[in-house]
Amino acid sequence: MKTITQYVIGIILVCATQFSVAQENPNSLKIEFLEAKKEEVKTQEKEFLKDAVAIINNKLDTGEITIEEADALKQTEAKKHALNIENRIAIIDNKIALLQRNEEVTSDVGANLDGYVISIGKGEDSYEYDKSGIYIGPKNKKAPKKYDRRTTSDMVFAIGFNNAIIEGQSLSDSPYKLGGSGFVELGWAWKTRIFKNTNAVRLKYGLSVQWNKLDVKEDQFLTENDGVVSLETSSFNLKKSKFRSTNLVVPIHFEFGPSKKIERDSYFRYSTYNKFKIGIGGYAGVNLSSMHKVKYKIDGDRVKDKETDLNTNSFVYGVSSYVSFGNVALYAKYDLSPLFKDQVIDQNNISLGLRFDLD
Incomplete structure (x- = not known):
């Protein structure tokens, strides 16, 4: 008590x-x-x-x-x-x-x-x-959302050698010079991660302009008669004999390769910076213009001839691939569509060079 x-x-x-x-x-x-x-x-x-x-x-x-x-x-x-x-x-x-x-x-x-x-x-x-x-x-502050950007974009620039594979001939027998023939491609590409929780496979697609140039050998020039395009030898010493086609295409590639996941408080990203990548796909589009330019001299006077109607295919399509590390890639493309339409012997454009993804 x-x-x-x-x-x-x-x-x-x-x-x-x-x-x-x-x-x-x-x-x-x-x-x-x-x-x-x-x-x-x-x-x-x-x-x-x-x-x-x-x-x-x-x-x-x-x-x-x-x-x-x-x-x-x-x-x-x-x-x-x-x-x-x-x-x-x-x-x-x-x-x-x-x-x-x-x-x-x-x-x-x-x-x-x-x-x-x-x-x-x-x-x-x-x-x-x-x-x-x-x-x-506020009393109940919400946790910040994890923002994910599945699609990125960049400029694409490619440059390299160009030639044509002619039916029944090897590339070594091509009438086009290897050194003087080239291609340039410039475009914009988007890259989208296909799967939600992994970046192992991406879809890369965009819009590009391709310039393909062929430098003709040995004083020859392209001519078109009744829709048939052939090479003829000039009676003059040709200073230049070049054919150029300009195409607007939509390239689509499946891209494979590792990536690094970057996580922050409010977002996460997948980065392929300095990573090995392989792209496999193709392209399709239209031919915007084509021109064959020939330069020579007659009696000391310079003469320049231009031919813009050589029965070029209006619709172009092909396959392409690249192998890259970082932003630089070895790039190859091949036109499945013949360069000239309705020909007995088809010529298909082929290119090999470097491709740069400019972030």
Whole structure:
């Protein structure tokens, strides 16, 4: 019985002490609340800095900024949020000092932290502070979404050797010069990851312009009679005898190869930078123009002849492939459609060169 009595007396004394302290400083609970808010301020600003750095890393990964620019932006953000911590804690310290000096609570230092509200940001990404700099909303901040970009794009440039495979002849017997014949391709390509959770297979597609040039050997030139295109030998010493076709095509390739998964707080990406890749596919399109140009001299005068109607196929299609490391590839393409239509002996354009994916 004595023990129970002592226990009850102890509880009464503790309550009396707490009541006495509260009477001496009626704002003590508010002060404790504000002291706890200091740590919350530090945590919040560190999270804001973390989000800002994630955005900067995203721009770096997509090539919008350089490494030097990213480092400078990160330093700026670090200084800003360090000052934010210093300023917001100073506001809280001033409020604590005001509560310590005044038993009467004014409207701007009330128990519920009344006062005007400052909003930073928009929509779901907004944050609200009262005039003391204390975070008050939103209560249930959603975790940032993991943004995924399955499709990327880049410019494509290719250049190399060009020739034609003639039915019944080997490439070594071609009437077109190897050194003087070439091709150029320029276009824009999109690359889309096919599967949701792996980047092992990509579909690469786009729009390209192809220029294919054939340099004719041994004073020969192309001529067309009744739809039949053939090579004839000139009676003049030809300074130039070249045939060029310009095609607009839609190339489509399945691309295979490893990639690196980059994960950040708010997004993830798959990168094939400095990775081995193989592309297999083809192309189809239309012939925009064709021209055969011949230059020679007659009695010391320069003569230039141009032929633009050589029964060239209007519809072009073929197969192509590339093997690349990083942004440089060994590239080959072959026209399944004959160069000239309705011929007894078909000629099919073939090209080999380098391809550059310019991010």
